[in-house]
Amino acid sequence: MPKDFVYACAVAAYQVEGGWKDDGKGPSIWDTFSHNGNCALNATGDVADDFYNSFRKDIPLFKNAIGINSFSFSFAWSRIYPNGRGDHPNPKGIAYYTQVLKTAKRNGLNTSCTLYHWDMPDTLYQEYKGFLSDKFVDDYRAYAKTMFQAFGGMCDYWITFNEPKVTCTHGYGPNPEHAPGVKGPVTDWYTCGHNLLLSHAAAAQEHKDAGLKTPIGMKLDHMPLVPFDKNSAEDRAAADRANDFEVGWFVTPIVTGQYPKALVDAYGDSFPKFTPEQSASLKGSIDFLGLDPYTAAWATPIQNCNENVMSNDYPMCVRKFQTTPEGKTIGVPTGSAWNFLDPEDSVYFGLKLLQDRYNTSTLPLWISETGMTQINETELPLDRKTDDQPRVEWYRRTLESVKKLIDEGVPVTGFVPWACLDNFEWARGYTERFGVIGIKYDAEGKGSQERFVKKSAEYLKRVLHKGEKISTQV
């Protein structure tokens, strides 16, 4: 591993903490969304992994079982400001995260702290629809400022937003599967993205004003599209167009200060615009870029496509798919319908694409999440849950691609398996398990909460902590 390489495991507040109204926490949009029965088997994050109470035992377990040198987590904004804003932060919220950070430090781990991983205080949605209003920018700026003041000396890396594209395309628009989950036109995606980007820029400015020297970045979902037929010029052009939506929508503004031209051209006047000051505030607003390259998809053009961009379909006159009518899949299927093992496309091709097309050649890159769930993992007997060879294979092949990138000079400086432990998988509730450490609970999230270490954790420790070969068998 290169020197100073960040090897973390990750969790996010709503997915693990529970304690949904403890110590003055206000409701988030995910509390409301899950309480309204929108998640598999009516699951909620009310208890989740009880990390709110168990972090003192869990963090040393992560360190010992996975061999990490870093811990990646997110703050629940509504623990800090129960209604999203206020004159003073909730002291109990500050005290809680202080303890989490101290526990990580005591265990020799550095920390990467995400300000926003999808759980906006519900009040901000009720008041002005969250990301659909530019009022969000000021509230987020004030929250970020509080966090830089409170934790500036304790967080080693800052991440402003987790997966902005999923935040907007899954939370808003014609088919929202995530909170807040209220239907609207496709243009809502781009309004959401625009306000999110401006909020990021505002936080980056606060970070600078606070005099912090710790790196700040953003963490993007990253599902590169590859031409279905690599020999077809049409498929290649379709993949190129689609990647300006998939990859370029957020990368380009934070690197160059502009939206990708193909995306703006596709939507014309209805696409949001930056003022020159906004562009300047975005350009170069990150010190590192996190990418979550779980999987990839194929692209082929939609023939005779008559400006389908404003419909519910995938934009840019592109058909995105992962399975052919004959049942051929882009990679090895997993327990999540959208996720296939195909790191040669998602990781290797995806990061090369960034370098070639979006001017990121010197920017430090992290694989800020990657991972998978075994098919029907919830129902497997305990020994098969523990001996998770498909997940070992996932990490083995993914690390091969990461190594190839590093060998070719791509500045990959971090690797973060998702997740440290099984957790609440959003709309899928507890029916899909991504942890390299398991939890004894059922598909409804009910059970003893006892932790158990999976083989994948052992594999990662042996390769990334002890320096054994990627081909190591466990």
Ligand code: NOJ
């Ligand atoms: C990315 C998200 O950031 C995380 O919250 C989610 O659990 C994983 N993907 C797996 O779907």
